[in-house]
Amino acid sequence: MLKTHIIDSVLVLEVTGPRLDAAQAVRFREEFLQQIEGNPDRVVIDFSNVTFLDSSGLGALVSVVKRLNKHGRPVICGLQPAVQTMFALTRMDQVLTVRKSRDDAVASFAG
Amino acid sequence: MLFQMAIASRLEDVPLLSDGLCRSLAARFGEDGLVRLQIGLAEAANNIVQHACQGREDRTISLSCRPDGCGVLLVLEDDGVASDRDLNAAAVEAAANPPDFFAENGRGLWLLLQCFPTVRFERKDGINRLILHYTG
Numbered sequence: 026m027l028k029t030h031i032i033d034s035v036l037v038l039e040v041t042g043p044r045l046d047a048a049q050a051v052r053f054r055e056e057f058l059q060q061i062e063g064n065p066d067r068v069v070i071d072f073s074n075v076t077f078l079d080s081s082g083l084g085a086l087v088s089v090v091k092r093l094n095k096h097g098r099p100v101i102c103g104l105q106p107a108v109q110t111m112f113a114l115t116r117m118d119q120v121l122t123v124r125k126s127r128d129d130a131v132a133s134f135a136g
Numbered sequence: 137m138l139f140q141m142a143i144a145s146r147l148e149d150v151p152l153l154s155d156g157l158c159r160s161l162a163a164r165f166g167e168d169g170l171v172r173l174q175i176g177l178a179e180a181a182n183n184i185v186q187h188a189c190q191g192r193e194d195r196t197i198s199l200s201c202r203p204d205g206c207g208v209l210l211v212l213e214d215d216g217v218a219s220d221r222d223l224n225a226a227a228v229e230a231a232a233n234p235p236d237f238f239a240e241n242g243r244g245l246w247l248l249l250q251c252f253p254t255v256r257f258e259r260k261d262g263i264n265r266l267i268l269h270y271t272g
């Protein structure tokens with residue numbers, strides 16, 4: 026459920042499934058942790074394909090963000106309306122770094 | 137009745153419930169007005185699967201929806217086990233205590249309360265009933 030890209034030395038992890046929910050959260054977390062075993066410091070999590078996120082999916086995301094925060098500050102991008110609402114309801118939009126597009130997110134690491 | 141559906145108590149089946157309900161209410165609330173409904177209903181149904189039905193897929197969760205004033209009344213019923221705590225009291229407590237930003241679980245009940253102005257839990261004749269009022 027993850028596709029990996031390297032763009033301008035930034036690791037971009039694209040979530041491929043349309044839902045990150047209670048049925049998918051454990052698998053998402055496991056796959057994600059495998060992808061960041063090398064402790065990358067510049068990571069973008071691209072949610073463009075995700076149309077629904079529930080609290081279990083959010084918990085899994087928080088878990089991987091906490092892991093990434095030990096080495097850098099991940100940037101999240103591509104929030105669809107329902108996911109954006111979830112971020113707003115839980116105020117995650119205030120504590121996580123969110124950019125509109127993948128390009129914006131990758132560019133935020135420049136300089 | 138605006139909508140009625142039953143599913144097996146499987147996390148994978150929860151989207152059937154929320155997608156079906158949202159389709160039937162699209163004209164009433166519009167796409168934007170359905171987002172909180174979708175989020176809240178998924179939280180409610182996930183909790184039933186995980187806690188009341190305890191992962192047993194032979195349990196059944198049913199949802200009915202009917203008009204109620206300026207919104208709709210949703211009733212979720214399941215034949216799972218009774219909660220060992222007072223869920224209405226837990227809801228009052230959850231409403232007053234937003235979860236920590238970096239908590240990895242424990243947001244479900246609080247989120248439910250953010251999506252529905254009225255949330256009530258009941259148990260009668262071996263059936264758990266969750267009654268939710270939604271106004272869009």
